[in-house]
Amino acid sequence: MSGPSSTSVPTASASREVFRHLALQMAALDGFMQAQVASFEPEIRDMAAYCLESTGKRLRPALVFISGWKGEGVVEDPLVRAAGVLEMVHLATLVHDDIMDAADLRRNRGTAARQFGPDAAVLLGDALFSQALHIAAHFPTTEVCRLVSESTRKVCSGEIMQTLHRRDMSVTREDYYRVIDLKTAELFRAACFLGARLAGFGPEFVQAANDFGRHLGIAYQIYDDLVDCLGEEKNIGKTLGTDLASGKLTLPLMLLLEKLSTDERAAVIAAMQTGQPLPLAASVEQMRTLGIAADVAQAVEAELALARGVLEAHRDLAPVPLMLQLIDLLKAQLAALHGSCAKP
Amino acid sequence: MSGPSSTSVPTASASREVFRHLALQMAALDGFMQAQVASFEPEIRDMAAYCLESTGKRLRPALVFISGWKGEGVVEDPLVRAAGVLEMVHLATLVHDDIMDAADLRRNRGTAARQFGPDAAVLLGDALFSQALHIAAHFPTTEVCRLVSESTRKVCSGEIMQTLHRRDMSVTREDYYRVIDLKTAELFRAACFLGARLAGFGPEFVQAANDFGRHLGIAYQIYDDLVDCLGEEKNIGKTLGTDLASGKLTLPLMLLLEKLSTDERAAVIAAMQTGQPLPLAASVEQMRTLGIAADVAQAVEAELALARGVLEAHRDLAPVPLMLQLIDLLKAQLAALHGSCAKP
Numbered sequence: 028m029s030g031p032s033s034t035s036v037p038t039a040s041a042s043r044e045v046f047r048h049l050a051l052q053m054a055a056l057d058g059f060m061q062a063q064v065a066s067f068e069p070e071i072r073d074m075a076a077y078c079l080e081s082t083g084k085r086l087r088p089a090l091v092f093i094s095g096w097k098g099e100g101v102v103e104d105p106l107v108r109a110a111g112v113l114e115m116v117h118l119a120t121l122v123h124d125d126i127m128d129a130a131d132l133r134r135n136r137g138t139a140a141r142q143f144g145p146d147a148a149v150l151l152g153d154a155l156f157s158q159a160l161h162i163a164a165h166f167p168t169t170e171v172c173r174l175v176s177e178s179t180r181k182v183c184s185g186e187i188m189q190t191l192h193r194r195d196m197s198v199t200r201e202d203y204y205r206v207i208d209l210k211t212a213e214l215f216r217a218a219c220f221l222g223a224r225l226a227g228f229g230p231e232f233v234q235a236a237n238d239f240g241r242h243l244g245i246a247y248q249i250y251d252d253l254v255d256c257l258g259e260e261k262n263i264g265k266t267l268g269t270d271l272a273s274g275k276l277t278l279p280l281m282l283l284l285e286k287l288s289t290d291e292r293a294a295v296i297a298a299m300q301t302g303q304p305l306p307l308a309a310s311v312e313q314m315r316t317l318g319i320a321a322d323v324a325q326a327v328e329a330e331l332a333l334a335r336g337v338l339e340a341h342r343d344l345a346p347v348p349l350m351l352q353l354i355d356l357l358k359a360q361l362a363a364l365h366g367s368c369a370k371p
Numbered sequence: 372m373s374g375p376s377s378t379s380v381p382t383a384s385a386s387r388e389v390f391r392h393l394a395l396q397m398a399a400l401d402g403f404m405q406a407q408v409a410s411f412e413p414e415i416r417d418m419a420a421y422c423l424e425s426t427g428k429r430l431r432p433a434l435v436f437i438s439g440w441k442g443e444g445v446v447e448d449p450l451v452r453a454a455g456v457l458e459m460v461h462l463a464t465l466v467h468d469d470i471m472d473a474a475d476l477r478r479n480r481g482t483a484a485r486q487f488g489p490d491a492a493v494l495l496g497d498a499l500f501s502q503a504l505h506i507a508a509h510f511p512t513t514e515v516c517r518l519v520s521e522s523t524r525k526v527c528s529g530e531i532m533q534t535l536h537r538r539d540m541s542v543t544r545e546d547y548y549r550v551i552d553l554k555t556a557e558l559f560r561a562a563c564f565l566g567a568r569l570a571g572f573g574p575e576f577v578q579a580a581n582d583f584g585r586h587l588g589i590a591y592q593i594y595d596d597l598v599d600c601l602g603e604e605k606n607i608g609k610t611l612g613t614d615l616a617s618g619k620l621t622l623p624l625m626l627l628l629e630k631l632s633t634d635e636r637a638a639v640i641a642a643m644q645t646g647q648p649l650p651l652a653a654s655v656e657q658m659r660t661l662g663i664a665a666d667v668a669q670a671v672e673a674e675l676a677l678a679r680g681v682l683e684a685h686r687d688l689a690p691v692p693l694m695l696q697l698i699d700l701l702k703a704q705l706a707a708l709h710g711s712c713a714k715p
Binding site: 071144177 | 411412415463464467488489490491493495496497498500502504508509511512517521525527529532534535
């Protein structure tokens with residue numbers, strides 16, 4: 028284990044504290060998700076349960092609860108339902124992603140596509156989407172349904188663009204930001220908006236939460252793309268990077284290409300275009316020696332600074348300390364990755 | 372061309388008259404669907420337009436307009452929007468169906484899966500679903516969104532069951548009715564409910580329209596399954612039946628199996644389980660000599676009688692004559708198919 032190289036950043040484990048505040052909310056969400064199984068037709072309940080039992084990170088629900096935070100022990104039903112809606116939309120997208128990636132495993136168990144076959148998995152993802160919107164349609168007004176259906180469309184649009192860009196080496200940094208804004212930041216944004224809004228905060232803070240969510244989402248996706256290149260700390264030297272193998276040009280790979288010699292660049296491009304693996308050591312080594320991780324970290328930190336900035340005017344509101352802790356958490360994880368990477 | 376054997380039934384061409392009443396409504400729907408393209412992200416608009424330009428039968432919109440019929444020339448905006456929602460949900464299911472069936476062509480042009488690749492098509496179907504729900508969320512209350520999201524989930528559930536039953540010879544008639552009730556009758560029901568409801572008819576007629584839609588939907592799917600076995604009149608002797616080839620046990624095939632000798636049954640079962648084609652002539656011939664078409668026609672007519680029955684108490688309302696014409700149209704098409712089949 029290696030800590031961050033700069034000690035002004037909190038450690039990841041200390042920052043994970045923020046999630047401990049959410050134990051009651053997450054327990055309520057678990058109960059809500061389990062109860063949803065009964066809403067599916069009896070014949071497909073086991074399949075729905077399999078997807079909903081996911082042991083994922085539940086980032087989007089966490090954002091709903093944090094943005095609508097009223098203090099320890101306050102569990103508000105509309106927030107639980109909104110968190111359930113967004114998590115179900117997210118799980119539906121994962122079911123469909125795993126079909127496209129022909130992935131067998133997710134979170135250490137078989138994907139829906141492997142368990143039930145790709146055809147049933149297409150339809151099961153659709154059923155999850157529908158049920159998510161059905162829950163959304165049970166709020167007093169159409170607002171939640173309008174927001175969630177639009178966000179879902181944007182997530183899908185972002186993923187379509189990414190799919191169409193596969194093995195396309197002319198993708199620009201602008202294209203990349205556009206895709207991650209849609210495929211990731213959109214649901215982060217919606218989660219923060221809904222949390223603040225349903226908790227009854229005023230319009231200025233709702234807007235601030237909205238913008239915070241968007242910047243945090245962009246930062247998170249860039250960080251995640253760096254993790255894909257470098258692997259989790261404990262895995263460095265094992266993972267090559269699924270994005271590179273699938274021909275997905277992410278920011279770290281773009282920065283790498285910019286810094287390589289002409290010959291090296293040609294080799295990486297050829298590898299991406301054919302799906303052939305690059306020599307593993309070379310690629311992680313290059314990321315390190317060329318300082319790519321530091322450049323990527325800078326891009327993440329720029330978004331985190333924007334996320335922090337929009338909260339400035341609202342420092343007296345209950346959610347803000349937790350929101351700032353989220354920023355610190357991502358910063359700490361980034362530093363851990365970057366720090367371990369900078370070591371000889 | 373051969374007409375129905377019993378002359379009390381109107382001819383199909385005379386009954387198609389009912390659709391001619393809907394020209395204004397369908398034109399409004401065309402405009403609405405075209406305008407929807409602009410709601411998609413610019414990068415995927417061409418793809419969305421490709422799917423929405425479909426020249427399908429627009430049965431579900433027709434049911435909305437007929438159930439909410441107020442007289443010639445009355446085009447009500449809420450009905451157009453509801454028709455658009457249901458058609459978009461239907462088109463989304465077709466996009467996903469064509470991926471699963473690995474179909475290249477639909478309505479004489481490339482499927483979305485062929486045009487854009489199966490991965491993009493999965494996501495495009497999702498984007499269409501989302502946009503349909505987004506339109507639904509623009510009605511004044513959550514009712515349309517609640518109804519459509521639940522119907523969509525049911526359609527997907529029915530299709531999942533059908534997928535899981537593929538090549539399963541233990542499927543009962545009850546299973547079959549359950550699947551078609553969900554995968555087809557549900558959207559027919561929703562269309563009729565919404566048409567009557569949004570046009571402002573009283574709750575008794577809304578319920579009658581709802582039940583009419585469900586019975587009509589069941590009747591239509593059984594008819595469609597017979598068409599799959601026998602082929603359209605002009606195609607008899609050409610099509611073998613895609614359901615048989617894909618191992619989908621429909622009512623006509625169930626009835627066929629019941630009437631075959633042990634050896635013949637074993638041959639058909641073997642063909643269905645392996646996906647091997649049966650000798651074409653034998654199968655259509657058997658359908659004819661064993662009187663399967665007549666038995667299937669009886670099942671369709673039983674549902675149509677129920678559909679007609681629920682309208683009895685509402686004969687003075689404007690939509691009812693058109694609804695009865697729809698029943699007659701399906702009856703005429705069935706008679707044409709059955710009659711042509713009964714000929715030597």
